[in-house]
Amino acid sequence: xxxxxxxxxxxYQVKFKDNSKNxxxxxxxxxxxxxxxxxxNVLGQKPVYDTVIYTHHGPVVYDNISxxxxxxxxxxxxxxxxxxxxxxxxxxxxxxxxxxxGKNYDDYRKALTYxxxxxxxxxxxxxxxxxxxxxxxxxxxKFKDQGKFVMDGSDPTNDWQGWIPxxxxxxxxxxxxxxxxxxxxxxxxxxxxxxxxWRFELYDRGKRINDRLKVMQNATxxxxxxxxxxxxxxxxxxxxxxxxxxxxTSKLHPxxxxxxxxxxxxxxxxxxxxxxxxxxxxxWLKFNAMLWDEFKDDKVLLNIPSFDRTEKLLLTEPxxxxxxxxxxxxxxxxxxxxxxxxxxxxxxxxxxxxDPGDKWEWGNVKDTHxxxxxxxxxxxxxxxxxxxxxxxxxxxxxxxGPSWRMVVQMGPQVKGYGVxxxxxxxxxxxxxxxDMFTTWRDGQLNExxxxxxxxxxxxxxxxxxxxxx
Amino acid sequence: xxxxxxxxxxxxxxxxxxxWVAALIAFLAALFVGKTSGKAFVSGFxxxxxxxxxxxxxxxxxxxxxxxxxxxxxxxxxxxxxxxxLITALIGGLVGGLAALSGVLTKKAFSK
Numbered sequence: 001x002x003x004x005x006x007x008x009x010x011x012y013q014v015k016f017k018d019n020s021k022n023x024x025x026x027x028x029x030x031x032x033x034x035x036x037x038x039x040x041n042v043l044g045q046k047p048v049y050d051t052v053i054y055t056h057h058g059p060v061v062y063d064n065i066s067x068x069x070x071x072x073x074x075x076x077x078x079x080x081x082x083x084x085x086x087x088x089x090x091x092x093x094x095x096x097x098x099x100x101x102g103k104n105y106d107d108y109r110k111a112l113t114y115x116x117x118x119x120x121x122x123x124x125x126x127x128x129x130x131x132x133x134x135x136x137x138x139x140x141x142k143f144k145d146q147g148k149f150v151m152d153g154s155d156p157t158n159d160w161q162g163w164i165p166x167x168x169x170x171x172x173x174x175x176x177x178x179x180x181x182x183x184x185x186x187x188x189x190x191x192x193x194x195x196x197x198w199r200f201e202l203y204d205r206g207k208r209i210n211d212r213l214k215v216m217q218n219a220t221x222x223x224x225x226x227x228x229x230x231x232x233x234x235x236x237x238x239x240x241x242x243x244x245x246x247x248x249t250s251k252l253h254p255x256x257x258x259x260x261x262x263x264x265x266x267x268x269x270x271x272x273x274x275x276x277x278x279x280x281x282x283x284w285l286k287f288n289a290m291l292w293d294e295f296k297d298d299k300v301l302l303n304i305p306s307f308d309r310t311e312k313l314l315l316t317e318p319x320x321x322x323x324x325x326x327x328x329x330x331x332x333x334x335x336x337x338x339x340x341x342x343x344x345x346x347x348x349x350x351x352x353x354x355d356p357g358d359k360w361e362w363g364n365v366k367d368t369h370x371x372x373x374x375x376x377x378x379x380x381x382x383x384x385x386x387x388x389x390x391x392x393x394x395x396x397x398x399x400x401g402p403s404w405r406m407v408v409q410m411g412p413q414v415k416g417y418g419v420x421x422x423x424x425x426x427x428x429x430x431x432x433x434x435d436m437f438t439t440w441r442d443g444q445l446n447e448x449x450x451x452x453x454x455x456x457x458x459x460x461x462x463x464x465x466x467x468x469x
Numbered sequence: 470x471x472x473x474x475x476x477x478x479x480x481x482x483x484x485x486x487x488x489w490v491a492a493l494i495a496f497l498a499a500l501f502v503g504k505t506s507g508k509a510f511v512s513g514f515x516x517x518x519x520x521x522x523x524x525x526x527x528x529x530x531x532x533x534x535x536x537x538x539x540x541x542x543x544x545x546x547x548x549x550x551x552x553x554x555l556i557t558a559l560i561g562g563l564v565g566g567l568a569a570l571s572g573v574l575t576k577k578a579f580s581k
């Protein structure tokens with residue numbers, strides 16, 4: 001299962017009749033508000049009573065600005081009603097209960113109809129040699145871009161208009177290409193008649209996975225395992241040649257030229273020992289920040305456009321007005337922004353890691369670490385040397401990444417392999433606190449214990465507990 | 470003499486009562502057999518210091534010092550678990566030393 005990211009959380013502006021907030025305007029008439037008093041018990045103090053106002057959409061979040069913590073939750077509007085799928089009653093456990101006992105494709109389809117949220121890509125494979133994938137959940141019926149912005153809560157057409165029927169959620173069974181996959185990218189193409197969301201995970205990882213699966217012959221557990229550690233950057237493939245093309249090498253200092261030659265020859269893999277990866281990454285981030293300088297605003301929280309938009313702008317609209325840096329009198333062009341961001345990136349790397357060399361390796365530059373839940377020093381892994389980055393299959397960023405890697409082989413007997421970067425004990429003094437970490441870091445997997453019957457023997461069974469009624 | 474009494478009784482006591490039993494024993498032992506304040510402090514400090522080193526090692530060595538090596542990283546000190554052992558023993562030593570000192574001083578206060 002992986003996330004679908006369906007648009008299931010919307011905001012509605014509410015017009016109250018008066019300050020008592022007992023009635024609100026909807027469908028051309030005044031409607032009654034529902035008030036619910038929440039009692040929050042506090043140890044050693046009087047309980048806190050919070051009166052929450054509900055329209056038919058849902059709760060009104062923050063009655064006024066003073067209730068909102070300063071400098072936090074900046075993306076949450078004040079005084080608007082929230083419609084969120086998570087407030088609906090649901091029975092996800094039924095889905096998993098049925099999936100755990102399912103025998104075939106039909107049982108899988110049946111199980112999915114009980115699932116509400118958060119919508120997931122349910123991937124399926126069976127011993128009957130069926131494969132399938134279904135981005136599944138209770139997904140509201142909406143018009144295009146509905147809920148992308150705060151909506152007028154008085155207009156019934158802005159309400160959710162029902163649900164996409166479960167049998168019309170996107171799904172595919174036994175496609176001709178012979179495999180199914182998802183990396184949380186957009187679930188459908190333009191031909192799908194319903195609206196799911198306006199944004200999804202970037203296409204990069206999904207594309208790379210499909211590219212690799214397409215050419216895989218007689219795949220084994222190891223083929224998939226090695227693919228999980230793939231560091232190839234689709235972004236670099238898509239835009240690095242264009243970025244390099246804009247650089248006037250006659251204007252570079254010797255160190256900058258050296259860095260330029262390294263990134264030019266880079267194989268586009270975010271490997272731990274890659275210097276090119278560090279240069280490309282620093283350059284890309286500087287470029288992105290300089291390009292969207294218009295979005296830096298002290299008063300209003302603005303999301304910068306997506307990375308795809310940045311890539312498209314670079315590749316197809318080099319004369320766009322967005323390339324101008326607003327803080328300078330000059331009129332910057334795509335060339336200027338790429339030159340300046342390249343210089344800034346190299347300066348920054350040089351300042352932190354000296355002249356171009358081993359210290360510039362991606363494994364050093366990327367501060368990969370796994371912290372203890374309480375961020376206690378010494379209780380996590382500390383910095384470790386590793387490849388990977390956001391938009392590659394091995395999506396290991398600084399402090400987060402693929403925490404559960406698993407490969408399952410279906411027949412004749414089901415065999416599973418998996419690992420997570422920790423251990424089976426939560427006790428920091430235990431030998432089993434992080435004994436699986438290096439296995440995970442090195443891209444290895446452990447065979448999972450999957451007993452076929454209650455009397456099956458295995459030397460991995462350390463103790464047995466029998467429950468009697 | 471005082472040193473050995475505190476060491477042995479606290480060792481036994483540590484299996485029966487919480488950590489502060491060390492203070493109680495050092496105080497009572499000094500109350501009965503303590504002579505000068507200086508000697509009482511040194512005996513109490515030394516006995517609990519040594520005892521806590523032994524007790525801590527009895528837990529930490531079978532653990533390959535895993536927990537101690539992690540906990541020392543919470544301190545602004547070099548990441549050597551042996552420093553944690555020294556901090557532990559120092560705290561114990563101060564508890565024992567001050568308790569024994571109090572024992573002798575209490576005796577003196579009442580004997581006059």
